[in-house]
Amino acid sequence: MMAYFIIMKQTLYHFTIFQFLILIPLIFTSCSYQQGRVLTAPEIIYPVEWGGMDSVFSFEPQKIEAITIHHSGVVFDDSKDVGKYLINLQNWSRKEKKWVDIPYHYIIDRAGRIYQCRDPRMAGDTNTEYDPKGHLLISVLGNYQEQVPTEQMLKSLELLVLVKAAEYKVDFEKIYTHQDLVVTECPGRNIVVWLKKQSWYKK
Numbered sequence: 671m672m673a674y675f676i677i678m679k680q681t682l683y684h685f686t687i688f689q690f691l692i693l694i695p696l697i698f699t700s701c702s703y704q705q706g707r708v709l710t711a712p713e714i715i716y717p718v719e720w721g722g723m724d725s726v727f728s729f730e731p732q733k734i735e736a737i738t739i740h741h742s743g744v745v746f747d748d749s750k751d752v753g754k755y756l757i758n759l760q761n762w763s764r765k766e767k768k769w770v771d772i773p774y775h776y777i778i779d780r781a782g783r784i785y786q787c788r789d790p791r792m793a794g795d796t797n798t799e800y801d802p803k804g805h806l807l808i809s810v811l812g813n814y815q816e817q818v819p820t821e822q823m824l825k826s827l828e829l830l831v832l833v834k835a836a837e838y839k840v841d842f843e844k845i846y847t848h849q850d851l852v853v854t855e856c857p858g859r860n861i862v863v864w865l866k867k868q869s870w871y872k873k
């Protein structure tokens with residue numbers, strides 16, 4: 671039988687505190703990854719804070735073994751309200767696509783704010799032909815074939831990738847872009863150019 675339950679908000683708060691506690695030793699682990707560089711856990715904006723609904727569980731939890739970097743693929747106008755965008759994206763994902771939630775676990779906006787979307791314990795979704803099971807899906811808001819990424823956004827992307835790689839013990843060799851796995855423009859040439867300069871990106 672499939673487990674089918676909703677995480678209550680209270681559980682989410684406990685999870686946040688729990689995450690914070692496990693991140694303390696992970697920060698030190700991350701230091702060895704980055705040769706003395708100190709990483710502090712980034713601030714995460716949870717669905718209860720951005721106005722979304724918590725993930726609805728409909729299948730077994732996944733074990734994260736890889737990280738995949740995406741872009742949302744649509745040019746994002748900086749004057750637009752990100753909260754409203756996420757609420758619309760969640761409704762579209764559930765009603766139109768019949769997915770359990772937004773396909774990505776985290777979305778980073780152009781101001782560098784990090785939003786948790788789908789609960790990372792649930793595998794993501796994709797419109798392309800790779801199996802996202804076992805991947806943590808991180809997406810940046812915008813189209814980076816066309817747009818230039820902001821410094822704040824790239825800083826948050828790097829921090830989130832490194833902290834999550836340490837948390838889930840993901841080898842740097844298993845940090846992918848979407849286009850490392852399947853033919854697609856995602857996450858856009860302007861993100862790929864930047865990634866190739868990062869010591870932790872091994873493609």
Ligand SMILES: [Zn+2]
Pocket residue numbers: 739740741848856857
């Ligand atoms: Zn993608």
